Amino acid sequence: MAIFKKKPEPELSLADIILPEHVGIIMDGNGRWAKKRGLPRSAGHTAGAQTFRKIVRYCSNIGIKYLTVYAFSTENWRRPNDEVSALMRLFKDYLTEALSDFKDDSIVIHFIGDRNAFSDELHELMDDNEEISKDRDGMVLNLAMNYGGRAELVSAVREIAAKAASGELDPSSIDEQMISDHLYTKGQPDPDLIIRPSGENRTSNFLLWQSAYAEYVIMDVLWPDFKEKDMDAALIEYAKRNRRFGGV
Ligand code: FPP
Secondary structure (H helix, E strand, C coil): CCEECCCCCCCCCHHHCCCCCEEEEECCCHHHHHHHCCCCHHHHHHHHHHHHHHHHHHHHHHCCCEEEEEEEECCHHHCCHHHHHHHHHHHHHHHHHHHHHCCCCCCEEEEECCHHHCCHHHHHHHHHHHHHHCCCCCCEEEEEEEECHHHHHHHHHHHHHHHHHCCCCCHHHCCHHHHHCCCCCCCCCCCCEEEEECCCCCCCCCCCCCCCCCEEEEECCCHHHCCHHHHHHHHHHHHHCCCCCCCC
């Protein structure tokens, strides 16, 4: 995966292209952003949370149907306690704000990942946000929290195996669709485009199954610096790719 550095061609704008239906973003580079400024890593996450708010709003406004953001991985618990606590505070602030301020919003909030590891308070905020937004008709925002692609597959395999053991299903009927239907994203289209700011060429356990045919756009900008124009550049780069899904 090569780093994408090109500027969008001036003659192309969002009005000229077909938008992807589902976009994933690995919000990377908060720590480096803070380090460059001599600030604690938590300051990078605070700035990253502001970028997250801006880009969610932008994606909803331009007509993206599904947006999945990687907010906290199953591996992120290994970070120092103060950094994990700072992230939990940011999640709490956003989810509290989403409940109180976004009553007329059209965005459907959905969580992917194992929410049992979070505090009761956060767990309840997650449940309440899903409940209050579930009948809306706008963009689906998947917040990947305590998410790992491998853990998601393990959980799907366990559920399917339990059904096979109880006789509810015949193992020979297990197919790709059945696996998709046991993931946190069941019922949603697979991501078309995955954007990774900060220049790292890794998937980092993000949407492992669902990203089989996704286009990756790696960008040389740290997440807190990511702007609407960077989103446009990624969307335009995506529109120029020739997706063949294994065909010719
Ligand atoms: C990766 O950057 C980023 C994270 C582990 C956290 C992402 C979280 C946010 C952007 C805040 C989201 C807030 C809400 C409200 C959803 P890094 O810290 O690994 O950066 P580095 O690679 O430069 O160290």
